[in-house]
Amino acid sequence: xxxxxxxxxxxxxxxxxxxxxxxxxxxxxxxxxxxxxxxxxxxxxxxxxxxxxxxxxxxxxxxxxxxxxxxxxxxxxxxxxxxxxxxxxxxxxxxxxxxxxxxxxxxxxxxxxxxxxxxxxxxxxxxxxxxxxxxxxxxxxxxxxxxxxxxxxxxxxxxxxxxxxxxxxxxxxxxxxxxxxxxxxxxxxxxxxxxxxxxxxxxxxxxxxxxxxxxxxxxxx
Numbered sequence: 001x002x003x004x005x006x007x008x009x010x011x012x013x014x015x016x017x018x019x020x021x022x023x024x025x026x027x028x029x030x031x032x033x034x035x036x037x038x039x040x041x042x043x044x045x046x047x048x049x050x051x052x053x054x055x056x057x058x059x060x061x062x063x064x065x066x067x068x069x070x071x072x073x074x075x076x077x078x079x080x081x082x083x084x085x086x087x088x089x090x091x092x093x094x095x096x097x098x099x100x101x102x103x104x105x106x107x108x109x110x111x112x113x114x115x116x117x118x119x120x121x122x123x124x125x126x127x128x129x130x131x132x133x134x135x136x137x138x139x140x141x142x143x144x145x146x147x148x149x150x151x152x153x154x155x156x157x158x159x160x161x162x163x164x165x166x167x168x169x170x171x172x173x174x175x176x177x178x179x180x181x182x183x184x185x186x187x188x189x190x191x192x193x194x195x196x197x198x199x200x201x202x203x204x205x206x207x208x209x210x211x212x213x214x215x216x217x218x219x220x221x
Contacts, residue, residue, distance in 0.1 A: 001191075001194050002022075002026060004191065005173075012180070021173050025173065031164075035158055048162070050141055053137040053140040053141075054099065057133055058088070058091045060130050061099075062088060064126075064130065065106050068080060068113065068117070069081055096137075096141045100138055111127065169195075
């Protein structure tokens with residue numbers, strides 16, 4: 001993501017809000033990179049697994065809840081609509097146990113609606129994968145505390161640093177990119193494509209840069 005944005009700086013460097021956010025993002029990514037380099041043996045510890053598993057569950061919960069919410073609106077099912085009304089901010093603020101309960105609730109709502117969800121390109125395999133994702137989050141959430149205690153101070157800092165990067169992307173840059181949806185659709189589409197890559201791999205850095213959009217000359221203002 002950062003590689004894509006930095007490659008296309010000519011488009012957004014006239015927008016102060018985005019400039020400020022990119023400064024924060026690059027600083028946060030630098031911190032993550034430096035912390036990893038300071039470790040003698042790079043590993044993904046228990047807390048790292050928990051952070052990544054949590055974000056995977058949050059993203060998939062929002063995807064399923066969105067489809068169910070749309071289905072509820074089309075069918076006039078007010079109860080289903082109320083039970084699937086979720087936002088990214090709400091999920092971010094949930095305690096781990098509450099998030100797990102919410103994910104299981106969404107899975108339970110999706111099961112009897114699988115036939116209708118086919119219109120949203122959701123198949124039984126998706127629900128099965130979601131169940132495994134929730135189980136993986138449960139295991140990471142309840143992992144041995146002794147493993148966490150043995151980690152170095154640098155390793156313990158990684159989850160918080162990764163969370164900060166994801167927070168900057170989700171709560172600031174993602175929203176600011178909407179400014180370019182009409183003024184520079186190629187740039188906006190490229191950003192969305194880069195975001196899909198991040199979501200699939202659960203990473204924020206070390207991504208291959210997405211090719212620059214054709215309309216490099218627009219400023220996006």
